[in-house]
Amino acid sequence: MYKNSLLWQISNDQGPVSFIFGTMHVKDELAFSHVETVKSYMRSCTHFKTEIDLNALQTGMDPRFYRLPSGKNLELLLGTKKFLKLESQFAKAFKLDIKAYRAMLPIVTVNALAEATLRQDHTYPLDTYLWNEAESMGLTCSGIETIAEHLAILAQLDIESQLKMLCTIARDTRKYKLTVRLLANCYAEQRINQLYKRTKKSLGAFRKVLLYDRNYLMHKRIIANMAHPSLYAVGAAHLAGDKGIIALLKRDGLKLTPISKSRSL
Numbered sequence: 001m002y003k004n005s006l007l008w009q010i011s012n013d014q015g016p017v018s019f020i021f022g023t024m025h026v027k028d029e030l031a032f033s034h035v036e037t038v039k040s041y042m043r044s045c046t047h048f049k050t051e052i053d054l055n056a057l058q059t060g061m062d063p064r065f066y067r068l069p070s071g072k073n074l075e076l077l078l079g080t081k082k083f084l085k086l087e088s089q090f091a092k093a094f095k096l097d098i099k100a101y102r103a104m105l106p107i108v109t110v111n112a113l114a115e116a117t118l119r120q121d122h123t124y125p126l127d128t129y130l131w132n133e134a135e136s137m138g139l140t141c142s143g144i145e146t147i148a149e150h151l152a153i154l155a156q157l158d159i160e161s162q163l164k165m166l167c168t169i170a171r172d173t174r175k176y177k178l179t180v181r182l183l184a185n186c187y188a189e190q191r192i193n194q195l196y197k198r199t200k201k202s203l204g205a206f207r208k209v210l211l212y213d214r215n216y217l218m219h220k221r222i223i224a225n226m227a228h229p230s231l232y233a234v235g236a237a238h239l240a241g242d243k244g245i246i247a248l249l250k251r252d253g254l255k256l257t258p259i260s261k262s263r264s265l
Contacts, residue, residue: 004190006034007041009166010222012254016229018045019259020222022192022236022246025111028118030188037206038090038231046132047230050127050264051218052150053143053251065151066108068159069223073102074109077163086170090134093173106162110152113169117180128217130233135149144232145214156209165204192240199237226254 006022026032042048043120068074072082074084087098094116102105122129134141169176179198187195200207215238222232222245238245246256 001193002246004192005260006015006160006187006190006192006236006239007220007259008039008239008246009257010226010249010254011257012226014225015165018222018226018228018232020232020234020239020256021130022187022195022239023130024168025125025127025182026115026188027120028184029121030118030184032129033188034190034255035126035129037259038233042130042134042139042231043137045139045229045231045255047225047228048131048139048141048233049144049154049225049230050131050141050148050233051214051235052145053141054128054131055141056143056147057150058065063153065154066105068105072159074098074106075102077159078167079172082167084117086166089170089173090203091155093177095130105157106159106166107157110162110165111167113176113188114180117177118184127233134231139170139256140228144218144234149217151250153209187236195236196240196244200241211237214238215243215245215248219245219252222249223252223254235250 008017008020010018010020021034021038051207074086078086082099083084086215090098090113091094092112096112096116099108124132179202183195183198186198200211203210218232218234222230234245240246250256
């Protein structure tokens with residue numbers, strides 16, 4: 001079990017100090033509870049890294065990679081009757097038009113439902129907001145993972161399992177919305193252990209690909225970049241757990257220290 005902190009200092013006997021911060025890709029004010037603390041530590045860094053380079057994601061990512069294979073769509077895969085039922089359920093529960101996602105990978109719709117559950121208090125999601133702040137501070141901004149690696153992950157997510165996730169939400173939209181809001185509250189309270197456990201459970205068959213494998217890759221990249229004082233902004237579920245980034249960095253001899261709001265610079 002780890003202390004309730006989204007922000008951790010990374011250090012060793014040589015080289016500068018870096019930091020890792022757990023984020024959420026949402027615009028809800030709850031996710032922005034710790035922004036000022038993070039920004040105060042960001043100012044002591046020269047580099048800022050999100051999971052993926054957000055500029056490259058906007059300009060160099062072909063949107064076709066998020067689409068279902070040619071000739072496929074949700075209505076064909078689910079059947080018209082089931083598709084129309086999901087359309088009605090999601091419109092009522094989330095105010096989301098599933099027709100707009102008809103040709104997209106089901107996991108794209110799953111993410112959209114999570115975002116639609118929470119408030120839209122800010123112009124940008126938290127990770128994008130921090131990226132913009134880092135650029136305004138003159139930090140070198142980049143991704144921990146490459147676009148090619150991101151696409152390779154997408155390719156491993158079989159469509160049947162993605163459809164199952166979508167249909168599970170439809171079976172009990174109220175339960176799903178409560179779960180998402182609970183995760184947001186856990187985030188605001190910095191309860192990273194609960195965030196990890198609940199996210200791991202929700203990912204089901206995808207937890208190895210989306211959580212464990214990526215944790216291992218990201219921790220290796222952090223170690224390789226220790227010469228540069230950096231702030232790493234990764235999804236909060238990647239922090240805790242025996243296979244989490246904090247544990248992996250510790251096993252490789254680095255010191256991880258939780259930072260509370262009271263320690264902001």
